[in-house]
Structures are given as C-alpha cells and as structure tokens.
Amino acid sequence: MENYIEDLNIINICAFTLGLMYGLVAQYTQFCFSGAIKDYIQIKSTRRASSILVAIITAVILSQSISIFFQIDFYKTIYFKDEINYLAIVIGGIVFGIGMMLADGCSSRQLIKLSQGNIYSLVTILFIAIFAYITSKGLFSYLINLLNHNELLLKLSSYLPNMQLSILLVLPVLLFLLWKMVPNIKSLLLCFDGLIIGVLISLAWFVTGVINVNEFEISTLEGLSFVYPSGKALEYLMFFSGTTLSFGVSVILGLLAGGTIMALFNKKYRVSCAPNDKENKLKNSIIGGSMMGIGGILTLGCTVGQGLTGVSTLALASFIAISSIALSAYFTAIYLHKRNALPSCYLFEWNQK
Incomplete structure (x- = not known):
C-alpha cells in the first residue's frame, strides 16, 4: 500500500x-x-x-503549438533517436499491420x-x-539488437536523415485527404472523436514536457502509446512491490477504466460478434497479439504511438512507420476479405446515427 501511495504523483494522475x-x-x-x-x-x-485524419491534424x-510555446524539444523523443534503421x-x-488485422x-x-x-x-x-517485453528486454532482444544496429542498414538509413518535416508541407496534404474523404462540411461533426483524441495526444506532450520538468532530475518526454507500456503494465501487476507506476502504465489503466465506464452506458457495443466458419478467434488472437508485440517494438510504436503521437512530432520515421502499418493492414484485410475470414463486428457509414 505504501508503494501505491508513492506512485500517485501528479504525472501519473494526469496520465490516468x-x-x-x-x-x-x-x-x-x-x-x-x-x-x-x-x-x-x-x-x-x-x-x-x-x-483518424481529424485526430492526426488536431494532434x-x-x-507543434505546444512545442513552440513551451519550448519542448521533440528531438529528445524516441522518434528522433540518433541512429535510425528504416528497414527495421x-x-x-x-x-x-498483419497482426492487427488477424487479431x-x-x-x-x-x-x-x-x-x-x-x-x-x-x-x-x-x-x-x-x-x-520479450522483444525489448527478453529472449528476442539479442536478435532485435542485431537488426537495429546492423552497420550496413544504419549506413543506408543515414542517407535519408530522420528530419522533422515542415508543417507547411504536411498540413495541406492532410487537409486535402480529409476533403476527399468527407462528403460535406456537416459530416465533420461526426468526427468529433478525432478532435478529442487529437487534443489528448497533444496534452500528453504537455504533461511529460512541461508538468514533468524537474531541474534536479532527467525527465522523460513521451506521449501516448500502447505496445511497450502494455509490457510494463504486466510487469507492474506481477511485481507490484518491486516496481513503480509509470506514465505509460497509468494511461493504460485509465483507458481500461474509461472504456469500462462507457460500456456500462453504451451497451450496444458490449457484445462481441460471432466468428464465421473461417475464423479461429483464439488462434488469431494469439498470433496477432504476438506479432503486434514484436512489430510494435521494432517500429517504435503502434497505430497510436506512431500514427498519432509520432506523427504529431512531424518525424519522417513516424510517417514511414504508420505508412508501413497501414499498407500491411490494408493488404492483409483484402486477403482475409477474399477468404471470407475478415472479422466485421461493426461497420460505420456516414448516414449511420
């Protein structure tokens, strides 16, 4: 209990x-x-x-506004690490991407x-x-380090520096894509969830980059992500007395709490869909989860960790990462769909209430 009380600092409360x-x-x-x-x-x-596009644009x-106003240096994040390996x-x-669609x-x-x-x-x-956890610190970490620190791959990657792209280049492209996707201006009201989530992505930078600043300690600048923090959450639950609560773990605990609370009222999504004959839910959950655990560490984040948080820093590597995830997921989904094995619990149309 004493350890739990010590963990309840302002950063973890904000993260939750x-x-x-x-x-x-x-x-x-x-x-x-x-x-x-x-x-x-x-x-x-x-x-x-x-x-999703509204969330990215908002984030x-x-x-970038928070970075300028509060002088937050995104080059201190993992998205701008010194030696980038694009192939990894x-x-x-x-x-x-494959694991995401399977699971x-x-x-x-x-x-x-x-x-x-x-x-x-x-x-x-x-x-x-x-x-x-196995990939970052366990059995697979040796092989992953061999790939990440391969001299040839690092040298090839160095020819394309992991620069921060200009917002004047990125924003018009994102707005054009949104214009092509949305039927009309009124339909943007249905994208309010993207607006809120984009704000949350930005607030995470404020929490870890402004509130967490301590002149006597080295603070960690991080945003919302869910792969590695999932491993840390499991570690925290298993070794409660021997570890401390972190920003990422607190976010996951808060997400579970928020989803559970809303599910009590929003009951129409509480029942999972029945699998069809060509689905093996348990096998796909195991394989897909394992692939996401490995892939998320290699690509330095998930669809949120790279697709929203990483992209919000305008790191070139983040755009490459989310593009590889999206393309992989897209072609995997097409393959599963042709085999009548693509799960389709809920589909959302523009005219749907």
Missing part, C-alpha cells in the same frame, strides 16, 4: 486522466484504425478513417474491446504485452 478520456471517447464511437480499413474494404465508407497543430521500422510496421484490432482497440467484455481481447493483450 488522459487514458480515462481516451477510453470514454474510443468506446463511445468505436474509434479504430483497423475498423477504418475494414469499413472501406467492405462498404467503401470513410467515416472512421476521417475521424499535429496542437503538438518498415519490417516492424508490416508485422504489426481484429490494434493494441488500443484491444484494450477497449476488453473493457467491453471481449475475452479474446484479453488473450491478445496478454500476448502483446509478453512479446513486447
């Missing part, structure tokens, strides 16, 4: 609150990267994809589904956490 808000919003609207891909493949709907604008990032993105949801989506009572999501999350 951010996770809580994310969980409330994501459960209410079923905000989901993999769901956006499935919507487009099966019914050509861009509704959830538009919410980019607010994060792309491989990680491909592995993560029917990325790491953040699985946490929401667990809060709704989906037992298969518990299996997926456990395997994400276990394999994220």
